[in-house]
Amino acid sequence: MLFNSIQFLIFFPTVILLYFWIPYRYRWILLLIASYYFYMSWKPEYAVLILLSTAVDYYAGIKMGDAKDKNEKKKYLFASFVFNLGLLFTFKYFNFFSDSFRLFVDQFSLQFDPIHLKLLLPVGISFYTFQSLSYTIDVYRERIKPERHFGIFALYVSFFPQLVAGPIERADNLLPQFRKKFDFDYKRITDGLKIMLWGFFLKVVIADRLGMAVEQAYGNPEQYSGLPLLLATYFFSFQIYCDFAGYSLIAIGSAQIMGYNLMDNFRRPYFSKSIAEFWKRWHISLSTWFRDYLYIPLGGNRVAKSRWLFNLFVVFLVSGLWHGANWNFVIWGGLHGIYLVGSIVTENIRNSFVKIIGLSKIPKVHSFVKIFITFHLVALGWIFFRTDNVADAWYIISHIFSGAELSIERFYMGFSQAEFIVAILSIFFMESVHLMQEHIKIRKFFSERSIFFRYPVYIIILAVILLFGVFEETDFIYFQF
Amino acid sequence: MKNTENTKYVFFKKAAVLGFFVALFLLVSNALYFAWVVPETVIGKTDKQFEDRDGNFDIIFFGDSHVLSGIDPQYINGSFNFASTGENYFQTYYKVKKILESDGEKPKAIALSIDLHSFSSTRVKDFGNLWYWKKYVPFEEMVRFEEENKTQRWMQTYVPVIGKGTGFVELFLQSNKANVTLGYRALNEDFEKAENRKKTGEKRARFHFRNAEDFDELLVEKFSKIIDLAQENGVEVFLIKFPVSKEYLAGAEKYIDAEKYYANFDDIISKTKKKGEGIQMLDYQDEFFDNPGYLSDSDHLNYRGAKALSIFLEKEIEKVISLD
Structure with a gap:
């Protein structure tokens, strides 16, 4: 959904009205549903990628929090890296590297038929993978504690205002805010x-x-x-x-x-x-x-x-x-x-x-x-x-x-x-x-x-x-x- | 809690007041847009000239910019150029329907362009100026391809001033001085002086034909309906292949087989109710191949070309109907 669309003009006030109407403890659910709806209005199936990225990083975060030594932590950080960067590579860079490799081997008169993946680039993939990665790195560095509430963490990765083009938020800024109670403040x-x-x-x-x-x-x-x-x-x-x-x-x-x-x-x-x-x-x-x-x-x-x-x-x-x-x-x-x-x-x-x-x-x-x-x-x-x-x-x-x-x-x-x-x-x-x-x-x-x-x-x-x-x-x- | 409720009340009260003023502003500016800006546009002027006609026209030309810039009615007695930029058969059908089904006197003939891009699928969704078309085409028809953007299309139809403020600026600068005579708007550029004509022609052809189906089903259907409607009303039909540059045609032929295209076209004509009987085909496609000075760009005539073509046409039309 584009901000400059009539759809958003209806979506946003509806979310805001519901947000201030429902009890505070249910707000994260509303925002999570709204965020996935916002994203799925482009290509619904790509929401699976966000969900997977969320699940992997949530699990990696928890495991790193529970890990007894640095090596164990490293293992989970590595898993998070491989998954997120792998996702980015597959959907965004595979064809580019394939074509570039062909150009390279052409210099040596070698035959290489580049493989092309017919995948549409998921909107905002570079943004949410980076946001999610920053979380696992920060947990690894012990700058933040792992988030144990899956819903809140999923909201951190998918929060609709900044989901598709940032700002790329850090977990230590955004995550704690999802637990705060915000009243209707006129100013x-x-x-x-x-x-x-x-x-x-x-x-x-x-x-x-x-x-x-x-x-x-x-x-x-x-x-x-x-x-x-x-x-x-x-x-x-x-x-x-x-x-x-x-x-x-x-x-x-x-x-x-x-x-x-x-x-x-x-x-x-x-x-x-x-x-x-x-x-x-x-x-x-x-x-x-x-x-x-x-x-x-x-x-x-x-x-x-x-x-x-x-x-x-x-x-x-x-x-x-x-x-x-x-x-x-x-x-x-x-x-x-x-x-x-x-x-x-x-x-x-x-x-x-x-x-x-x-x-x-x-x-x-x-x-x-x-x-x-x-x-x-x-x-x-x-x-x-x-x-x-x-x-x-x-x-x-x-x-x-x-x-x-x-x-x-x-x-x-x-x-x-x-x-x-x-x-x-x-x-x-x-x-x-x-x-x-x-x-x-x-x-x-x-x-x-x-x-x-x-x-x-x-x-x-x-x-x-x-x-x-x-x-x-x-x-x-x-x-x- | 009470304080929160109070601020909510103040907020919504102010939002309602602001909403009221915004609605009022849009209402007034929309009315001003129709009163001041629309009459200065090419379609606004064309419509006004058509509505203010003194008597009846013997022949009315319909089509897109090829027709708009290619037919100068001053050289064809009793004619009117009712073409508009980007117009396709879907739109023309409703225009023709309104004219032929009205109570007034009908024209003796209508003329349509049958260019290589006339049935192209790239044109079918090209529905600009909805506020103009709403008087011919039912709203549901105009948005049949854009169910998702229905609300936006509704706004463009009924509140066209949104996003069109530059129309007021043009009025202020008096920069939109398009001269329209009997629906005709002259182009002044000279394609002969253009740099790299080949590339320009290719680019324009690419725009018309790349990733396009040669015959869009809906356009074929509406075209056939135009023919049927005209013939049911005893109105002659002239189908004209408009002159283009050789560079454009060469570019087009990279995407479309012209011979096959016109063979398919003959097939469409043969399937109309009267099997194409009485339809006049006039082919001027390569008429100005060696006279690029008659063109404004690769596929539009300038005022010299329009004059020359109109003089040719008048003679041909008069062989079939009398022009008063």
């Missing part, structure tokens, strides 16, 4: 609704509209050159942000209405002044997952410099592969790895250069330059992320600054003049709000205003969503991961 509920409203604005007004133009240009890149390709790349940068951050906000807001606090997933990433900062502001739940469960176990930065740089690069390569079974994603991850390694290696040179040209004396300009460069490096990466193959990505990169595109129709990339203006204005509006958020707490700012200021603003945003939203029930980009 919490209205705050949750406001967060959802902003999420819907990002998704249906900005992301889905920009998506039309991006599809036009990136779907037929060879028909474009110059400015439209640059514009399409900027548009995609905002599309993917609004799509994913929009999803996260709707998830966070809907969980908050019920009383649950999910972690922040985005903090205005395009205001980052470096790639390292970007990854502290973009898809935070995944970045911290990789930090805690891959980067630190590899040694993090407490090793020799060369090993540290290697660790960073490996983490980004794996992160790229996590996003999709395609070389484009691997290149995208690798590119970010190179950015980070490059920024560490060149730090002294860059600092000296900034001093020499006097940029360090004008901090505001310096900040702007850093934001500008970071945004463009990220946008370059998005080209690989968005295109279907490396050839298309290369075409776009090599034609982005070539050829003057004078046809206004091409410039608009399928948009009418009005749609183009709405798209630009909505990005401008969003970034203005983000700029305010960099300096003030916007929710506090609003709560201090009178209702004659607040209510018109809410109604205007709602009206803008209704009039300028794209209601084609477009999938969220991150569902494919």
